[in-house]
Amino acid sequence: MNSIPAGRIIRFALLSLGALMILAPYIFMISTAGKTQSDIFTSSLALIPQHFYFAENFAKAFAKVPMATLLWNGVIVCGLIFFFQVVVAIPCAYAMAKLKFRAARLMMVLVMLGLLVPIHATALPLYFAFDRMSLLNSYTSLVAPFTISVFAIFMFLQFFRAMPDDLLHAARLDGMSELGIVARVIVPNAWPAVTAFAIFSVVAHWNDLYWPLIVVSKQAYATPPLGLMYFRAAEAGDDYGALMAAALIITLPLVAAFLLAQKRFVEGITMTGLKG
């Protein structure tokens, strides 16, 4: 009988050790954001700063990086991408799942092919096209390539197939148009899939550096990752106090959202992940 508590203690110890390693970067980020330059150079292992320098470092980060612009750009770009993805994908998935659609099989092949192609593979011609249309450094170029998400189509398709047909028949008997059915019957019922996809989409595009790096060269349109990269380059990466403060501010919104809506986050990633 004695072995059960021992096993439990070992398990708890292992999990705690791992958790500490996962948390270490966050701990150092917060601690370093409150240190003076000399503190950083002399006592890197002391977690509590000797002189509390939080205000100064944050002030520096806010002065050198247009934080509000970056966060605003991030919100606008992620918001627009998500909006278009859903508006484009839901009707298409509905047509494939619930209507007599002769091209449904062909669409399925296209979707499966599309799942294979990341932005990294299409970036060269897209960049060239946006350059020709003088659309570099604009929200259009940041958003447009992602308005189509085959992954969203694939996921909603799975979800709609499981929906009972009776619901649709009833709506049709009531004289609703197909577009009306999509807007008033399908979308409200697809809410769990929409939130799950929202989390997947926002996490992916909030984090993306590759595409913004290619189409944006001006601060005014920089997304959070790009802005942080500019800041680091400008500061030569040596003022770690201010750098950590900037990193902290930029990481906070998504982490806060995650902590508030944890269950949805985990559900969302599991749902999108497993169906991917």
Next chain:
Amino acid sequence: MSSVALAGNVASAAALRARSEDRTAWLLAAPAIVLLLLFVLLPVAAVIFLGFTDFELGYGKFRFVGFENYAHLLNDRTFRRSLWNTSVYTAIVAPVSIVLGLGVALLIEGEGRARGFFRTVYFLPVASLIVAMATVWQYIFHPTIGPLNALLSLAGIPGPNWLGASNTVLYSLSIIGIWQSVGFNMVLFLAGLTAIPRELYAAAHVDGAKSALDRFFLVTWPMLGPTTLFVVTISITNAVKVFETVKMLTDGGPNKASEVLLFTIYQEGFVYLRVGYASAMTVVFLAILVVLMLVQYRVLDRRVHYT
């Protein structure tokens, strides 16, 4: 007579309805089809086409060079280095983050009250801006003022120049990659674990699987098959696509020691503007993704009895 006519009417009405439904379906799918053509299919076709040309951005003209770009790739030392580095990075990050992800999931599954807390902690990196966390790792790995080497020196071990030396840079990047993806894999494994029916464990117990290890190999591992396959594919694909940390921390250096596939494509295409050559590299990158998917389907076909 009239019943036949009626039947004919019904049939043609049904055909009419089917046709109108087909038309509605086309309309509903039209925006998706247009965008798919515009942003996926045409660009892929263009990349394959450009891979056979010597097109460079800024020059108006280009000519066909056949397989010259591909022949050149075979002898391109940077590209070969880049393929090799990407393989090494993937060979480290994918297996380690899968095994750790599974381990953490199994440990958390058995945990009682602290379960929610641990799940949150391990998942945190997935919700964090990787570019921001990369700068934190840069500080941790700093050879002189970084906490990691300070810790090592307490133990009397001279710390390496983690991100600055060509023999350690790839391993340092791998540590960041593992840190980033363990939580993601854990969440997928947890979902797979909760889908295993409890009765199977009871049955295994009756069948004489007394130890936890026996039960793992008898029930958990085979039942997790589809989840594991999925986690393996997504881990490999994600590792092959490593870019953010490299661009942010090393720029492929020192001395090309951390040059990876996407970084090389980015440099060729968007810095040196050799679009034709970069397109050929992109085709190789796409081919790797296709092969990975085909392998997944093959394995899935053979293992289908588990699902």
